[in-house]
């Protein structure tokens with residue numbers, strides 16, 4: 001069975017932790033999009049792992065992990081990450097596979113990425129990892145793929161500096177690369193977890209363009225980015241936080257702005273350690289946006305949500321969510337395509353009473369405080385997507401499911 005897991009907001013929803021958790025029942029974990037712009041944090045065995053390129057399944061000792069063809073890979077960053085895993089006692093040899101159709105990020109892409117963004121009338125706030133440049137070259141057919149490293153004509157066309165930079169990695173990459181279509185065909189009877197990066201609202205097609213990343217972060221990207229046909233995707237899950245965050249620039253309709261809201265935002269930022277795992281930048285904070293979440297449920301064909309960080313609201317008197325937008329004096333309940341409209345929107349908030357008891361202490365649905373359960377049921381009714389799992393703290397054990405997710409829908 002092939003199960004997709006994506007971010008349902010602007011990234012940083014807690015996907016890495018959930019992939020680590022769900023990997024227990026997977027044989028193979030394939031990351032299908034993005035590059036070293038991602039930062040997936042996993043806290044396990046008393047240690048913290050921050051992964052940028054390597055799929056989060058690597059922490060489980062017996063899993064094969066794959067960097068899919070939908071990714072853009074900087075070899076030096078990948079080997080640095082693998083070395084830091086070795087230092088922490090993770091044996092990754094023979095467990096890390098790379099699609100030979102994945103594109104490379106070369107050293108000069110990073111400076112180019114920053115330079116382009118600095119000169120934009122509307123800077124995106126890139127992480128500066130060369131991601132936009134690599135995907136841009138891929139689309140304009142000027143990119144370099146893993147397989148191309150063994151094509152003498154393409155190799156000779158690279159600058160001497162790039163050849164010298166790549167040469168030390170070639171032998172090791174040769175032992176890791178596969179034709180991913182063949183690999184997936186050979187493993188079609190296995191349980192495969194398809195790990196997204198970023199989030200639906202940062203997707204190149206469906207996100208808040210141009211304030212997006214350059215990969216395909218939605219579940220459809222799992223088909224192209226992991227060499228599967230769409231009918232081979234059996235179930236899709238989306239992770240979302242009980243509030244909303246965004247790193248970098250771009251519209252954020254439910255952002256906590258203005259004195260009273262900002263104080264709450266600052267509190268959540270502190271409680272949730274809301275700083276970028278890749279750049280350390282503080283994340284912008286907003287109310288949970290149900291209009292955007294319903295949109296995300298649709299574009300990802302979600303069979304279920306996994307809700308994270310609800311425990312941060314333990315002890316709060318009230319919890320507000322955005323249930324509609326006000327645009328130029330009119331109430332709307334859809335997620336607009338036009339960036340200028342998204343920037344003019346005011347959120348319509350609905351407050352729910354807080355709850356007695358601690359979501360953070362719950363280990364099953366029945367343990368959850370009644371008020372929290374009502375809050376979750378409202379989200380399910382609004383979005384039409386069941387919440388099938390919860391992350392109620394940073395540790396692997398602070399996770400539970402309401403139903404079996406390794407079942408084709």
Ligand code: IMP
Pocket residue numbers: 010011012037038039124125126127128129131132197198202211212213214247248249
């Ligand atoms: P880029 O992909 O590094 O060019 O960044 C484009 C936009 O996506 C910027 O606003 C980044 O902050 C944001 N972004 C990229 N990757 C992530 C991520 O993994 N989590 C959250 N935001 C991200």
